[in-house]
Amino acid sequence: MFKKNILCIGAGYVGGPTMAVIARHCPEYQVVVVDINHDRIMRWNSDNLPIFEPGLDEIVSAVRGRNLFFRTDVDEQIDGADIIFVSVNTPTKTFGLGAGKAADLQFWEITARQILKNSSKPKIVVEKSTLPVRTAAAIGRILDSNEKKIHFEIVSNPEFLAEGSAIRDLETPDRVLIGARETDSGQAALKEVVDIYKHWVPEEKILTSSVWSSELSKLVANAFLAQRVSSINSISALCEKTNADIEEVAKAVGMDSRIGPKFLKAGLGFGGSCFKKDILNLTYIAENYGLSEVARYWEQVLEINSYQQRRFVDIIIKQMFNTIVGKKIAIFGFAFKADTGDTRESPAINVCRGLLDEKAQLAIHDPKALDGAAKDLEEYAGQFILESDPYSAASKAHAIVIATDWSQFVSLDYARIFETMEKPAFIFDGRNLLDHRKLYQIGFSVHRIGRPPLSKL
Secondary structure: OOOEEEEEEOOOOOHHHHHHHHHHHOOOEEEEEEOOOHHHHHHHOOOOOOOOOOOHHHHHHHHEOOOEEEEOOHHHHHOOOOEEEEOOOOOEOOOOOOOOOOEOOHHHHHHHHHHHHOOOOOEEEEEOOOOOOOHHHHHHHHHHOOOOOOOEEEEEOOOOOOOOOHHHHHHOOOOEEEEEOOOHHHHHHHHHHHHHHOOOOOHHHEEEEEHHHHHHHHHHHHHHHHHHHHHHHHHHHHHHHHOOOHHHHHHHHHOOOOOOOOOOOOOOOOOOOOHHHHHHHHHHHHHHOOOHHHHHHHHHHHHHHHHHHHHHHHHHHHHOOOOOOOOEEEEEOOOOOOOOOOOOOOHHHHHHHHHHHOOOEEEEEOOOOHHHHHHHOHHHOOOEEEOOOHHHHHOOOOEEEEOOOOHHHHHOOHHHHHHHOOOOOEEEEOOOOOOHHHHHHHOOEEEEOOOOOEOOO
16 A cells, blocks of 8 residues: 555656656655556556666666556546646647747646546645746636635646756756745645655755746746857857867856856757747746846847857858758767757757758768657658668768767767768867867868867868
8 A cells, every 4th residue: 555646647758757766766655657648658668668868767667567657547547646746748839829939838728627627635736847937826726616625736846857867867956846835735735745855855955935936947947057058159159250269268267166167068059848948938928027128138048049050050061162962961969969869959950951951961870869850850851861870871971960969979980980981071060079189180171169170171
């Protein structure tokens, strides 16, 4: 008999790993993850999990069937749950009011109504999805509009996971943020959620706040991280014009204790499911409160991100004699970052599209994201091939583009690769990942972000 029943609605990048870690540390709790996507649940119940995260396979294997269960019977699981984490998708709206900026909350509302319909006793409903500030109030009105006289308490518990390090982030978080209403019942619900995390997170790292502050904190945290990426990338363009070295500049700036070194690595910009979506949401909220200057400020963070990718494509074309028509270019990496198969908003998408629009022929290699590449570039079918082997991708290529910072790319035999390529052979390192001096000595013309090129021409 389990002490408490936890249900998570949504078995995606957040719900699955989070519940696996909770189940691992809370063996007295039953943890059930439900999703309407039958294929996704089948994969959670197999040896081929639907997402790749270092360390996730081992945890799921250890607790699945013990106190962690993956199911598709959403309605049936709701009533027996004491605490329901909601981790459904909240994409940017593509239609109607707020299109292109506001969060689309239709799945959250559907889920709230589903919880209401299938509940016969009080529950704590935990916001795990990234939501606009004051969403809890709207969801609360839906849940409280019931004739059953059932009390629901809404708690905000935003995730701060970085893909590729999600398990580490869950096991040793910088902080866990939990927000609740400042009523007796709200604080009681807050304590129940705090008690879950206290199983393994030091109490001083569990922050409690109002539900409104918690909702806004997630958007602001992602906006600040994205801002740092865009800031250093804007300076990388200036470094290239002045022959300064962005890595030297970033090191000098990062040693200032007021600034710090994190997120100051120049590259192709940020991607993933969160940064762009959350900044758009933040700008929409600011606009709705009449704060147009605030909205414009954060919009520029996104503009610099897009500019960096356009600028990189322009550099490739210019250095390859102003034409890449029919030239084979090997793309090393398509995921938005290393150690994940996720391609959502990956900088590689825009870089590849820019090259394909110029009639290049691409050979794309990525350790985990080839399926995503095929879907993201399907309108260019016939102009690209997918290669599981990096050496095959580079064979007879005119250039290599490093688009994702996979560590495997560092240890490749570039002397061997150079011998199989068309000459002159170029490397465009969009992540400043490789040993550029060694590549130059092999014979490559090497172009880096924010640093003078090492050109053989």
